[in-house]
Structures are given as structure tokens and as C-alpha cells.
Amino acid sequence: MKYISKRLGFYLIAFIAAITLNFFLPRLMPGDPVQMYLAELYESGGRIDEATIRAVEELFGFNTNEPLIVSYFKYVKNIFTGNWGYSFANYPQTVLQAMSRGLKWTLFLMGSGLTISFAINTFLGILVAWKRGTKFDTIVTVGGQVMANIPAVIIAIFLSYSLAHTGIFPRGYAVTPLMVHANAFEYVKDVAYHAFLPVMSIVLMSLGGIMGMRANMINQLGEDYIVMGTAKGIPDRKIMLAYSARNALLPVVTTFAMQIGFILGGSLIIELVFNYPGLGKVMLGAINGRDYPLMQGILLMSTIIMLSANFVADLAVLFLDPRIRTEGKRG
Amino acid sequence: MKKSIALLLILVLIISTFAGCGTNDNNNAVNENVNNSSNVNDSTESSDNTDEPTEPRILTVLLNSNDGWVRNFNPFANGSYDFVNGFMHEHLVLFDTMNENNEHMWLAEDVISEPDNKTLIVKVRQGVKWSDGEEFNAEDVAFSYTYSKDHPTIDRTGDWGENGKIESVEVVDNFTVKIVMRDANRFHRQDIFLQKMMVPEHIWSSVEDPATYVYENPVVTGAFSVVNNFTPEMVVLGRNPYYWKADQLEVDELRVPQFNGNDGALSLLQSGQVDWAHIFIPNAEETYVQGDSNRKFWYGMNDGVRVAFNYMTENKGNLEAFNSPEFKKAFSMAVDREGIIDSAVFGYLDRTVPPVTGLPSALLGYTDDAAQAEHAKYTKYDLDAAKKMLTDAGFVDTDGDGWVETPSGKTIEFDILSPAGWSDWNDGAAIVAEGLREIGINGTANAVDLGIIIESWESGAHDALYTANGQSSNIWKFYFDTIGDASRVKTPTWWSVTQTNYVNEEINELIAKMPNASDAELIEITSTIEQFFTENMINIPILYNGNWFVYNDSRFTNWSTAENPYCQPALSVHDMKVYHLLNLKAVK
Numbered sequence: 001m002k003y004i005s006k007r008l009g010f011y012l013i014a015f016i017a018a019i020t021l022n023f024f025l026p027r028l029m030p031g032d033p034v035q036m037y038l039a040e041l042y043e044s045g046g047r048i049d050e051a052t053i054r055a056v057e058e059l060f061g062f063n064t065n066e067p068l069i070v071s072y073f074k075y076v077k078n079i080f081t082g083n084w085g086y087s088f089a090n091y092p093q094t095v096l097q098a099m100s101r102g103l104k105w106t107l108f109l110m111g112s113g114l115t116i117s118f119a120i121n122t123f124l125g126i127l128v129a130w131k132r133g134t135k136f137d138t139i140v141t142v143g144g145q146v147m148a149n150i151p152a153v154i155i156a157i158f159l160s161y162s163l164a165h166t167g168i169f170p171r172g173y174a175v176t177p178l179m180v181h182a183n184a185f186e187y188v189k190d191v192a193y194h195a196f197l198p199v200m201s202i203v204l205m206s207l208g209g210i211m212g213m214r215a216n217m218i219n220q221l222g223e224d225y226i227v228m229g230t231a232k233g234i235p236d237r238k239i240m241l242a243y244s245a246r247n248a249l250l251p252v253v254t255t256f257a258m259q260i261g262f263i264l265g266g267s268l269i270i271e272l273v274f275n276y277p278g279l280g281k282v283m284l285g286a287i288n289g290r291d292y293p294l295m296q297g298i299l300l301m302s303t304i305i306m307l308s309a310n311f312v313a314d315l316a317v318l319f320l321d322p323r324i325r326t327e328g329k330r331g
Numbered sequence: 332m333k334k335s336i337a338l339l340l341i342l343v344l345i346i347s348t349f350a351g352c353g354t355n356d357n358n359n360a361v362n363e364n365v366n367n368s369s370n371v372n373d374s375t376e377s378s379d380n381t382d383e384p385t386e387p388r389i390l391t392v393l394l395n396s397n398d399g400w401v402r403n404f405n406p407f408a409n410g411s412y413d414f415v416n417g418f419m420h421e422h423l424v425l426f427d428t429m430n431e432n433n434e435h436m437w438l439a440e441d442v443i444s445e446p447d448n449k450t451l452i453v454k455v456r457q458g459v460k461w462s463d464g465e466e467f468n469a470e471d472v473a474f475s476y477t478y479s480k481d482h483p484t485i486d487r488t489g490d491w492g493e494n495g496k497i498e499s500v501e502v503v504d505n506f507t508v509k510i511v512m513r514d515a516n517r518f519h520r521q522d523i524f525l526q527k528m529m530v531p532e533h534i535w536s537s538v539e540d541p542a543t544y545v546y547e548n549p550v551v552t553g554a555f556s557v558v559n560n561f562t563p564e565m566v567v568l569g570r571n572p573y574y575w576k577a578d579q580l581e582v583d584e585l586r587v588p589q590f591n592g593n594d595g596a597l598s599l600l601q602s603g604q605v606d607w608a609h610i611f612i613p614n615a616e617e618t619y620v621q622g623d624s625n626r627k628f629w630y631g632m633n634d635g636v637r638v639a640f641n642y643m644t645e646n647k648g649n650l651e652a653f654n655s656p657e658f659k660k661a662f663s664m665a666v667d668r669e670g671i672i673d674s675a676v677f678g679y680l681d682r683t684v685p686p687v688t689g690l691p692s693a694l695l696g697y698t699d700d701a702a703q704a705e706h707a708k709y710t711k712y713d714l715d716a717a718k719k720m721l722t723d724a725g726f727v728d729t730d731g732d733g734w735v736e737t738p739s740g741k742t743i744e745f746d747i748l749s750p751a752g753w754s755d756w757n758d759g760a761a762i763v764a765e766g767l768r769e770i771g772i773n774g775t776a777n778a779v780d781l782g783i784i785i786e787s788w789e790s791g792a793h794d795a796l797y798t799a800n801g802q803s804s805n806i807w808k809f810y811f812d813t814i815g816d817a818s819r820v821k822t823p824t825w826w827s828v829t830q831t832n833y834v835n836e837e838i839n840e841l842i843a844k845m846p847n848a849s850d851a852e853l854i855e856i857t858s859t860i861e862q863f864f865t866e867n868m869i870n871i872p873i874l875y876n877g878n879w880f881v882y883n884d885s886r887f888t889n890w891s892t893a894e895n896p897y898c899q900p901a902l903s904v905h906d907m908k909v910y911h912l913l914n915l916k917a918v919k
Contacts, residue, residue: 031782037409039750039781051489056409058484091409092545093401101399101563172598177564177588178391275594282398285591290782 007314011307018307022299023075026292027068033088033290079300085293089285095297102282103301105174109195109267109278110260113202117209118256125213126245132218140210148208152266156201156273164274169197172275194276201270202263212255216248223247250320257313261306387583388917390887393596393608394902399563400589404549406528407485407541413902414566414587417909419551420528423453423472424520425906426804428693429631429878429891429899432521435910438467438529438552440506448515448847449498451523455506460573461531462549462556469502474532476500476510484542488527496523516846521805526906554912555585564589581887581917600626600881608881609902611755614677615881625885628679629893629900630877632692635685635800636756638662638747638763638871643791643821643832648741653794655737657724659868660709664717665766668710672874675758684710685872687864689800689813692875697806702861710872718770726772734773745794746777748784759873760797791821791832798830799876806857807845814860815842833869879903887915 034057078085087098124144128137147155164171174194181187220226221244229239268280275281279298286294394413405411406420423439426432436442441454459467477500479486490497496519498511512519531550538544549556554576557569566587574580588605590596596610600619603626612619612628620626640653652658672680686698686706721727725738736742747764749756760776767774774795787793803809817834841856848856864870878901882890891900891911898914899907 029782030780030786035785036781039785051492052487054489054492055484055487089410090398090401092403092543098398170598171601172595176602177590177599178586178602178604275592275598277398277591281591285398288781 003318004314007311011311015303015307018303019076019079019300020072022296022303023072024068025299026287026290026295029287029290031290033292036288036290037089075296084297084300087286087294087297088291089289089294090291095293098294099279099282099298099301102277102279105276106264106267106271106278106280109198109202109271109276110263112195112199113206113263113267114256114259116199117203117206117259120203121206121209122213122245122249122252125210126217126240126248128210129214129217129221129244129248130240132214141214144207144210147204148206148211150205152201152205153269153273155204156198156270159197159201160273164197170194174277198267198270198274198276201274202267205266206259206263209252209255209259213248213252216251217244220244220248250317253316253320254313257309257316260309264302264305388581388886389584389586390582390607390912390915391586391588391605392902393590393599393605393610394587396591396593396596397589398591400561400566400587401563402547402558402561403545405541405544405546406530407482407544408546409542412566412587414555414568414585415549416526416528417553417906418555418568418585418912419549419553420530421551421553421909422524422527422906423529424524425910426521426525427898427907427910428633428691428802428905429896429907430693431696432693432804434520435907437909438472439524442520442524444520448517448519449512451510451512451520452503453508453510455508456575457506459552459575461533462551462571462573463531464573465531465533465550467529467531467552468505469508471529471532472508473500473502474536475527475529478530478535478541482541484540488523488525490523514846516807517848518805518807518846522808525804554580554582554909559584576913579913581915582912603883603885606883606887607902609879610881611676611877611879612881613754615679619881625883627884627890627892628881630679630681630879631893631896631900632681632683632875633878633901634691634802634876635689636759636873636876637685637689637798637800638666638760638873639796639798639830640870641791641793641795641832642834644745644794645791646745646794648737648743649745649794651737651739651741652726652743655724655726656867657720658726659871661717661720661724661726661770662767662772663709663868663871664711664713664720665770665772666710666763666871666873667712667766668874669712671759671762675755675762676874676877680877681875683875685800685875686861687868687870687872688810688861689870689872690806690809691800691802694803694806694809697857697861699858699861702858702865705862705865706872709868712766714766714769721770721772728771733771735771742773744773746775747795747797748787748793749776749778749797750781750784751778753778756797763797763871763873788830789822796830797873800870806853807842810842810845810857810860815839831869835863838863884918886918888918889914889916 034053037056038053084095087093087095090098124140128140131137160171163169170176170193175181175187175190176194179190181190223244226239226244229243234243267278268283270276271278271280272284279301283295283298285291286298392414395410400412403411404415404419406415421438423437424442425435425437427435434442436456438456438459439453440456443452443454444450445452453472455467455469455472461467461471476490476497480491483492486492486495489495496512496514498513499509501509501511503509510523512523516522529552534550535541548558551571552575554571554574555568556571556574558567559569560567566585568585568587570577570580570583588599590599593610593612596608597612597618599605600608600610600612601621603623611630615628619628640659642650642653644650644653668684669682672678672682684706686702690697721735726735726743728734729736729740734743747760749760751757757776757778760778764774764776776797784793784796800813801809803812813829814833814835815838816829817839819829820832820834838860841859845853845856878899880900880902882900884890891898891914898910899905900911902908
């Protein structure tokens, strides 16, 4: 129990730090929502008089005279009462409504990406650890290492230019725009076609996970019970999968949670490259419009996703590893 | 343990499929609805006309880049959609910015300007109905003007308030409205009808806060009033059953798909299903036309683009240079305008160089011959002449750093700012800077976040901008906004206008005389201003922005084109787009 409360305390502090940054960072950017709105109006050929500016200022209710600290405490209070406010640019939608569509697609990308990369990384990790020292091991290990160190944006741009701009895969959207899908299957096929490159980027950038699995696996393979098992004549396959891999997976669960954060960050950028209608696109729109409430909402949502994922991982480890549980009791 | 890992994986899978499914359901619903509504549309079609029911004729347009449509047709809302303006809510008079601001009477049958230059009598068109069947009359017109009196948040054109333009609006009879302006001004009629949408009194009079009101079921006089379908991905609008120009309208359904940014728009255009868009497409032959003879674009001429100096810069050396006409003339001659047109905008824009005042194409009739002759001398790319002019005026490199100094020996060093991401401007500014460096002027192009540019206006911390001149409905307003309003200097409230912090009392006095000048006096004043600006090179004119008109004539023909420019073709916010719409002919 003490372990859990300690973790919770830590998350609370992290949460407060995050919402504080979420509030101040957007406001440190030059320009304000009124100006950005006018810029958009101007760019689309509208006429801007002094009167327009005054009316827009009044419309946004944007009060530059209120001390920042007062706004900050109002904002904190609103977060805890569940009132995230209205999006400036998507009025009358609330912040939650404005980001829900993007969030769905981002979760879809992340979910698919995580599942696929987890399966690939685990499987390859087991395999190369088992065949360590072979050419196959060298290629996969070095390859994984290289991919893990290339920033997501480079991978995405490379895929975009080589596969999307050549017309093999679509250059944007989650489904073909203006297309009427004959049935659900057609729709799923269309979604998969559009998600292929973004998901592939996520999988590629997560290939570093092979290293973790490989290292755990090699540790396990050196353990006495493996030697014992081999001596007793247990088949290799069983030793590899049921004995060592099973135990090697344990630490991976923790890194899995950390991966969620890593992938969330990456997927926001990947979405922009592939013009995918996820949270990253919504975020960019919010930044360009200096839509403070929406920006805060998205950052807050990311914070919540990150912290919950970590918390779930903490609980999972607690559940999976009896040693931590006893530690808690002793202390 | 195995179980828990499996559980975790399943959880992730469920979340992801859930997310996918949610949108899946939505989308199927969209498609069904679209089909249903088309059927409904068919039947109304056939009941209206005696013709056989046919496939609905669909016009697909790209308007308003966004992350998803929100069902709100409120024309007063922040970020109100451009299709609401014109296609739904209409105007009294339309002004063709392409053809010298020609007037087209729309919901007004006639507008009479009284000789006092203050009073306008609006004859309201008879026989027009709102889409709910109510009659459109003088009450609605008066209401559309007086509504913003009690609601300052929607008074975007400055009609009321402290310095408001309008004195009173009065219903004379059922179809006549008298509008009295506060000051006499010969340009009132161009000013007061532009972008002023008519709204039904019987709906809006009971709305408390028009700016935040959520208007889901629009009542309009315009071509489209029926909402066949509304999803974040697409807006589908059907014909107004009472449309007063129904016999001219060959479009049965207006579709506005959602897109975000230029890339998104381009993918939609590439699908071949978009008929009309407002976008600059780099390398359009390869990325958009792709050999399809129906995919066309014509950019034409819009407002001027220029390099604007900050005449209140705190940098003494730069200020001395900016105040020297010779320096600026040399600057102008170092600008490779042809190069900018060929590379920054792929040769798609007109090669006319705007006057130094930056008169938009609709006001080009006000250019002055003497000014244009002078202008021609200094807008030709000639590095040698530019260099000579600099040297003759005393701008030479005295400290040997490779860059020229001012005659009094001060350093000249400045950035030409443009908003990052506006690629044609970023490239244009870079080419300008290249030319400057050739003749020894230390100027650098710098693409920065738009927010930084806006902040620099207020602080006056910048030196030069690559920017536009802006559009205007009439010559007086153009001069007033871009030159004559000294109160806008060093404030953040001069979007699209001054941007130079240039104040000249004599010129301002001339501009103040324009509203009550006779025709002859007006020409005298405009000539004086044009000549003064050209002689002193207040701005460096570069080129004319385009109208970004992109169209596909496979489904509809008779577009306004370079060969037959019968109206301003741009989609965007221009009032004329409804006139253009009604001229489109469906391909049989």
C-alpha cells in the first residue's frame, strides 16, 4: 500500500507541474488568439478595420488586463471541476469535443502501432537472443539500434516521399475523402490502407525494443534453471518460450508503459507528415490559432494518458513481481 | 503472468478497435444520410420542375481549412464559415473587385445616393422570400444594419459606436430603407454594402447574444438553405425551396468537404471531385493538373505585395537609409521581380509591378501617368545602375566589411521578415535579399513565426517586412487605411494596412479631403499622392498576389476566366462568389 501511495504522490506532483507548464508555455508564444484570428481572416482575403479588431477582441472575451496568475488559478480550478472550457477556434464546441475526433485516430494509430511493434519486438528479441552471435543476430540488433536512433520525423518523411508521394500509398486522411464505402469491410480496408504508413513509422521507430527483450532474454538464458532444464533434456523450443521468454517479458512491461509516452510524442509528428487527422493535426491548428483552451486541453490529455499508462505499469509490476509487494510490507 | 500480459495486450487492442469502430459507425451513417438526402432532393427537384427527375447536380467546393465542421451557420460567430457568406446569407449589393468594383444590385433593386453624400435610399427587391417562406422586406434590411448597434461584438465594420459610420436607419415603406451616414462621404455606398449579410429579423430579433448563438437551422435568402447532411467531414447543403433566382441556379447540392492545410486540399483536388477551390498550388501542372484537361487554375491579380520599411525603427543607420529615396530606388532596382515570379510562384502570377502605393487591381484606374513613368525607371532589375545610384548618393563601404554604410558612416543591417510557412513570400523575400547583397546592402531574409511579426508591429522592433498592401472597396478607404490614419502607427491594430509607421501630415490632409472632393479634385489628390509615393519610394512594390482560383470544368462550365473575366472568380470571402455560382452551367 505504501508503494502505491508513494507512486500516487509522485504522480500528483508530476500532474501539477505538467498543468502549470501547460498553462504558461502557450502564453509565452508571441501573438494572441485575436491577432491569429485576424491573420487568418486577412489571409483568406477579408477586410480588417479597426472596428473589426475591436469587435473580435470583445467576441473572444480575451482580457489582456487580467493578471496571468489570476487566470492561472481560475484554470486550475476549472480543471479539477471538469470544466475544460470552449475552444476559441471551434466554437461552440468544448475543448473535449474539439479534440475527441483527433484523439480517436491518434489512439487508433498508437494502439495498432504498439500492438504490432510489441509483437515484432518480443518475437525478434527472443529469436536473436536464442541465436546470439549469428549473422541474423548482428543484422537485427544493429538494424534495431539504428532505427531506434533515427528520429520519428525522419522515418516518416522518408516513408512519405518514397511511398506516399509516388502514389503507392495515400498522401493524407484517415479514409478516402468523398468516398462512399459500400460496406464495413470496404471501410476497414480503406482505413487500413491509410493507416499503413503512419503505423509502419511507429513500428519502425520502436524497433529499439528488440534490444531490451534480447538483453533480458540473454540474462535469463544464463540462469541456473535453464542449465538445469537443458541438462534434463527439455526441448529447446520449450526452454526458449516457456522458460526464459516468459521471465524475460517481466521488465518489458515497465518499458511498455514508457513506450506509450514515446509513441504518443512520435505519433503527433507522424500525423503531421502524413496529414493524418489525429491529435497532432488538431494541436497544430490550435497552436497556429493560439487557441489556448484547446492547446491546454490537448497537453492535459497527453499528460493524463502518460501518467495513467505509467500508473497501470506500476500496478502491473506490483501484481507480477511478488518481490515489490513484500518490500512494501516490510517497509 | 502470462495472463496479465495477454490481458494488457487485449486491452490495447480493444481501445484501438473501439476508436476505429466509433468513427466507422459515424462514417457509415454519413454515407447513408447522404444517399437519403439526395433522394429527397430528387423528389423536390421533380415537384418544382415538370422535368423528369435526374441525378442531383453536385458542386464540390473547398472553403475554410479546419479540423472538422461544427454545425453552426451563425454568420456573426467567430470563424463563421465562408460558405455562409453569399451562398446562404446574401448581400444588398455585390462589388466586383476584378472589374473596377462594378456594382451588381442583389437583394437591393436600386440604391440612390442623395446629393448630400450622407443619405442612401435602398430600394429593397420585391418577391424575395426567406427559406422558411416569410417575406424579405425593408424591416429585415433595417434590422440587419441596426442589429449590431446593441451588440458591439458583431459590429465588425464599425457602423455604430463612438466613431460609427451610421447615424440612423429608417424604414420608409415596406420596400424602402433610408440610411443616413454620420459624415458626408462620396464613397459611402462602396463601404457600407460590402460584406454586409442580410439576416431575418423574425429569427434574430429574439437572439440574446448573436456572437455565441448556435444557429443550426439556417433561415436565409440564398441559394442553399437545406442541410442535407452535416458531419465533421462534410457539409452537404440542398437548394433553398424559395430561392428568388432558382431558375438561374444549376447546382442542386453544395458539398464542402473538410480539409486541413494545403496538403489536405491538394489530395482532395487530386481526386478530381472538387469543382472550385481557393488555393495556391506550387508546381500545379505536375501536382494538380496531371494532364487532365478539365483541371484548371487562373490566379489573376489581387492585392499588391511589397517590401515595407519601418520608418520608426530604432536602428539609426537603417533609419537614415530608409529615409533616403536614392537608397530605396537602388533597393528597388536590385529586386529581381521576374525571378521572384518564376521561382517563388512558379510563373503563375501577372508580371505587372504594382504602383508604390500598392493600389489593388480593382483601383488601378487611379494610377497617375507621371508617377508610372517614374515608377518604370526604378522597378527594372539592373544591378549596375543600382550600385551606381548607391555610390552616387554616398552609400559606400567605408569600414571595409564588404557592406555599404550610410553617408554619415552608420552601419546598415536589417532583416526582411515574412511569416514562416507562407512559402511564396519566404522565397520572394530571399530573392530580394540576394539582390541586395549583390549591391552591397546587408539585408537578410528571415522567415519567422507570425506571432513574432505581429508583436514587432506594436514594439516597432522590426526593420522591414515582406508583406501585402491589402484590398479595399474604394480609393479613399485604401489610402486612409494604408497611409492616412496616423492613429494606427505602432499599434497592433493595423493588420494588412500601414505596416510602415510612415506619417506624412500633408498627405494625410489630402486624404482627409477626399470624401468630399469633386471628381476633378479627387484625380488631383490621387495624382499628387501617387507621384509623391513614387518619387520617395515609400514602399518597394514587388508583384500582385493572385486570387488563387482553382477549378474543374468537367461538371460545370462557364467559369470566369482570363479570356472571359466576367467577375471576380475567387471563392474565399468575396461577395461575388454567388454571382459566379449563378453563372455556372451544368454539363449535360
